[in-house]
Amino acid sequence: MIVLSLSPVVFFLAHVADPDFLSTTMGNWFATMVGVLVGVPVGLFLTRIQQREAEMRETTKQAKIARERLTHVLKRAEAELRKNRSRVEALQEALGNIGSATHDLTDLWKWAKAIVESFSFTAKTELLRTGLQDLLPGVIEDALYCSYEGIFDVTHQVRQAAASYPFYRNYGGTHSCAETYKQLCDIRESLSKLLADVESTIEKLDAL
Numbered sequence: 001m002i003v004l005s006l007s008p009v010v011f012f013l014a015h016v017a018d019p020d021f022l023s024t025t026m027g028n029w030f031a032t033m034v035g036v037l038v039g040v041p042v043g044l045f046l047t048r049i050q051q052r053e054a055e056m057r058e059t060t061k062q063a064k065i066a067r068e069r070l071t072h073v074l075k076r077a078e079a080e081l082r083k084n085r086s087r088v089e090a091l092q093e094a095l096g097n098i099g100s101a102t103h104d105l106t107d108l109w110k111w112a113k114a115i116v117e118s119f120s121f122t123a124k125t126e127l128l129r130t131g132l133q134d135l136l137p138g139v140i141e142d143a144l145y146c147s148y149e150g151i152f153d154v155t156h157q158v159r160q161a162a163a164s165y166p167f168y169r170n171y172g173g174t175h176s177c178a179e180t181y182k183q184l185c186d187i188r189e190s191l192s193k194l195l196a197d198v199e200s201t202i203e204k205l206d207a208l
Contacts, residue, residue, distance in 0.1 A: 077123035078205040109162035143201040
């Protein structure tokens with residue numbers, strides 16, 4: 001290994017006095033140095049360009065995948081909201097059958113609770129979990145938020161009313177029964193706006 005390394009040096013020293021050899025050697029050396037000085041930066045430059053192009057292709061690919069996934073999730077959200085709309089309509093019909101605070105509302109609240117517990121939030125949860133919601137146009141994001149938030153609020157109100165009604169009926173007296181009936185009326189009145197919000201959101205999603 002040492003002999004191979006030193007052979008070029010020995011050969012050069014042995015012929016350094018030869019003008020033709022020296023001229024040829026210096027010409028080759030100069031060409032080599034120019035090749036190194038020019039070729040290495042150009043090679044590095046081309047490598048960086050290739051890396052940037054590869055990164056751009058990967059970014060474009062991931063963006064396409066995200067858009068396709070977003071489209072899929074939005075279709076699921078639209079289908080989910082359609083089902084939730086039907087359940088809101090069922091709740092509205094159930095709460096509309098009671099005319100006064102003198103009625104026993106035990107079975108009604110059980111039925112209302114069963115309805116709201118069938119509401120689905122899967123698509124909304126996936127939008128938040130995956131960060132896809134950040135890709136939505138502002139008007140769609142706001143519409144989805146209002147619709148799902150309204151459904152969540154109704155769910156909470158019905159659960160609260162259903163849980164408090166037996167206590168008020170057994171221990172609260174007439175005034176407390178009237179208060180729970182007021183809860184029913186408040187929920188019933190809020191359903192019309194909720195249905196309008198959900199319907200508007202469905203139309204926006206359908207237009208995408």
